[in-house]
Amino acid sequence: MNVDATVDFANGWTGLGAIVRNSRREVILAGTWRCSFPDDVEFSEALAIFKGLKMARAVGLHLLVIESNSKNVIDLILGKIKSYKKVSWLVSEIQDMAVAGITYLNLFLESVMLLLTC
Secondary structure (H helix, E strand, C coil), rough: CCEEEECCCCCCCCEEEEEEHHHHHHHEECCCCCCCCEHHHHHHHHHHHHHHHHHHHCCCCCCCEEEEECHHHHHHHCCCCCCCCCHHHHHHHHHCCCCCCEEECCCCEEEEEEEEEC
């Protein structure tokens, strides 16, 4: 699942997106969301992951490689760094969705593999 967030600072909103492809690179699921900007770009990036995971879990997908261009958010999920900002509770929710732990994959983008709970 590839996720991303964009921020419109002038109008105070953030756009979130997630796309899931199968092993043949065919799109099997996609979603976009627009919300008011939470004053933290990392929170927006983590929110894209969270919403994408919820979407994937809702249709029965359980093993995902998540690709994000936000190294800090991936490092937060992996527990490599800590944050005392609002993003920390959202990262905790993402970690709780992983039933078998989280494995770091060194691909072209910062990535994390999650096995989701049912």
